[in-house]
Amino acid sequence: MLKTAVAIRHVAFEDLGTFAPVLTAAGYKVHYYDAGVDDLWTLDPLKTDLLIVLGGPVGVYDAARYPVLTEETELLRTRLAAGRPTLGLCLGAQLMAAALGARVQATGRKEIGFSALTLTDAGRYGPLGQLDGIPVLHWHGDMFDIPDGAVRLAGTPLCANQGFALGPNVLGLQFHPEADAARFEQWLIGHAAELEGAGIDPRTLRDQAEWRGAALRQAGQAMLTDWLAGLQR
Numbered sequence: 001m002l003k004t005a006v007a008i009r010h011v012a013f014e015d016l017g018t019f020a021p022v023l024t025a026a027g028y029k030v031h032y033y034d035a036g037v038d039d040l041w042t043l044d045p046l047k048t049d050l051l052i053v054l055g056g057p058v059g060v061y062d063a064a065r066y067p068v069l070t071e072e073t074e075l076l077r078t079r080l081a082a083g084r085p086t087l088g089l090c091l092g093a094q095l096m097a098a099a100l101g102a103r104v105q106a107t108g109r110k111e112i113g114f115s116a117l118t119l120t121d122a123g124r125y126g127p128l129g130q131l132d133g134i135p136v137l138h139w140h141g142d143m144f145d146i147p148d149g150a151v152r153l154a155g156t157p158l159c160a161n162q163g164f165a166l167g168p169n170v171l172g173l174q175f176h177p178e179a180d181a182a183r184f185e186q187w188l189i190g191h192a193a194e195l196e197g198a199g200i201d202p203r204t205l206r207d208q209a210e211w212r213g214a215a216l217r218q219a220g221q222a223m224l225t226d227w228l229a230g231l232q233r
Contacts, residue, residue, distance in 0.1 A: 003049040010056025013186035017178035053092030093172030097144035123153035127226035137176040177220035181213020
């Protein structure tokens with residue numbers, strides 16, 4: 001019997017990436033909700049088996065200018081209170097943290113590129129252990145505090161809080177383990193203005209993606225497989 005997975009997407013190219021085939025193999029039928037296009041009020045926060053909130057170029061503190069962020073936070077607050085399986089990536093993790101009462105703020109510097117995580121013991125002995133020593137994609141300028149009751153999983157020199165878990169069903173990741181190097185050019189084009197503003201040469205990132213992409217695909221898919229296998233229903 002198929003399970004349902006809903007992915008809330010903010011920009012077209014930041015989709016499930018390499019996670020999509022893992023979800024299919026695990027028996028999930030995936031539905032996308034495009035923020036600002038599809039009506040989130042039609043999405044029952046408790047009904048779907050799995051909710052995944054993807055990344056995007058706006059911040060939690062932009063809710064006054066982008067009201068859909070408030071809708072997402074309220075939806076997440078209801079779902080997380082019930083302990084329903086929820087995965088957040090980058091902006092998605094920040095929205096989850098905010099829904100759980102944690103602070104999210106700009107760091108004042110961009111972390112964009114591929115680099116490895118420093119895992120905590122909780123991270124190393126959980127699903128994130130699959131990423132140990134693997135350069136993952138970072139693309140953000142914000143950081144969440146660890147919500148009350150959650151466990152910190154990873155950090156980097158530029159961002160101390162790169163992941164948190166709240167029991168087996170709630171996982172928030174600041175980085176992008178789902179990034180597909182085969183479609184990375186879409187990221188470079190879609191975020192061209194941000195790269196220019198940060199003084200980052202897209203050619204450097206393109207080379208990194210070509211070099212690191214295969215390892216990240218394998219490790220990211222293994223991480224998601226492990227996490228899905230541990231969900232409690």
